[in-house]
Amino acid sequence: MPTAAVDDDDFQQILKQTRQFVRTVVVPREPEILANDEVPEDLRDQAKEMGLFGYAIPQEWGGLGLDITQDVELAMELGYTSLALRSMFGTNNGIAGQVLVGFGTDEQKAAWLEGLASGKVASFALTEPGAGSNPAGLRTKAIRDGSGWLISGEKRFITNAPVADLFVVFARTRPADDDGPGIAVFLVPADADGVEVGTKDAKMGQEGAWTADVRFTDVRVSDSALIGGSEDIGYRAAMTSLARGRIHIAALAVGAAQRALDESVNYAATATQGGTPIGNFQLVQAMIADQQTGVMAGRALVREAARLWLTEQDRRIAPSAAKVFCTEMAGNVADLAVQIHGGSGYMREVPVERIYRDVRLLRLYEGTSEIQRLIIGSNLVKAALRKQ
Known part of the structure; x- marks a missing residue:
């Protein structure tokens, strides 16, 4: 197994500090995040100081250098509170940052990664009105123009778009052919001419986690903006980054489910019906037993998927299996939490009401549950056919 950049003793300190930050500092301010649809600036600053904006960015570029097995342990702690907290720096460490870490040139890494690790924000601009979980339907185009490129198209539901410093933009450079899907990925500064960020989306949940549409109109970038210096890296970069991110999202779901379970047990032990604790x-x-079973199964699956990723034994089926199981599980656990709370669970500002809405999105982004099932099933069948 590859050696982690952070040894276990140091990581346990990072994990302890994160747990303390989440549970003693952020949790009491969840009503404030909910009411204002914003993570307070002082919490953002504390997260920067703790290195959370670059926890999965290699140390040579200013990050903490956590590997995927450490990432998921951290994610399970971050999932315990409002998911807006993790969203502030999730794209830096996940789907956007990992494209740079895994596929960027040394020059591209030097230009951006240290800034991301210290608090600048990268957004992953893949989803479009007609292309969501399957990037093959991409319509945004990048046209060669002299020594550079002109990018035009519209992206939708882009996390952190209103505060982004950098957009990692996926664009089609040619129709799909025998050589590949024709999708490249570009680094586009948010202040580039022709970049227009729409109004902040109003969502069902995840208050404080901002998304918006982004329009690119003849945005000119140089060849140095092409990730990896190759037109054919984009699709593979997207698929690899999304697969890794699915393990992270699964871990996040486990953290949220653990919080819903804890709230349920505490409520069952204190709320009475006819003078008897409902527990x-x-x-x-x-219901509590079903919650506990789901959380334990999800935690074990996440850790196994992370181990298989790190050792490169499985980077296709396991991430999808972890994401579909854990996000569906979190939805079930949150639903049971509302049921256990009765009418109180339906009231705004009761934690389980927020969790119920927050976790619903986990089954949709970075590949819907349906897409995960297709990935799992198709890869298993392909493996069986190859053996014939």
Whole structure:
């Protein structure tokens, strides 16, 4: 197994500090994040000081250098509170930052990674009105123009777009052919001419986690903006980065489910019906048992998927299996949490009401549950056919 850049003793300190930050500093301010649809600036500053904006960026570029097995442990802690906290720096460490880490040139890494690790924000601009979980339907175009490129197209639901410093933009340079899908990825500064960020989306949940549409109109970039210096890297970069990100999202779901479970147990132990704690009722105990079982299974699956990724044994099926199971599990656990709370669970500012809305998105972004099932099933069948 590859050696982690951060040894276990140091990582345990990072994990302890993150847990303390989440549970003693952020959790009490969840109502503020909910009411203002914004993570307070002082919490953002504390996250920067802790290195959270670059925890998965290699140390040589100013990050903490956590590997994927450490990433998921951290994500399970971050999932315990409002998912807006993790969203502030999630794209830096995940789908956007990992494109640079895994596929960027040394010059591209030097230009951007240290800034991202210290608090600048990168956005992953892949999704479009007609291309979501399957990038093959991409319509944004990059046309060769002299020594550079002109990029035009519209992206949708782009996380952190209103505060981004950099857009990692996927664009079609040619129709798909025998040589590949014809999708390249470009580094586009947010202040480049022709970049227009739309109004902040109003969403069902995840208040404080900002998304918006982004329009690119004849945005000129140089050849140095082409990730890896190759037109044919884009699709592979997207698929690799998304697969890694799916393990992270699965871990995030486990953290949110653990919070919903804890809220349920605490409520069951204190709320009474006819003078008896509702936790004494067997049907309530059965719901709590199902929650606990789901959380434990999800945690084990996430850790196994991260191990398989790190050792390069499975970077296709395991990430999708972890994401579909854990995000669906988190939805079930949150639903049971509302049920256990009864009418109180439907009231705004009760934690399980927020969790119920927050986790619903986890089954949609970075590949829907349906896409994950297709990936799992098709890869298993292809493997069986190859053996014939």
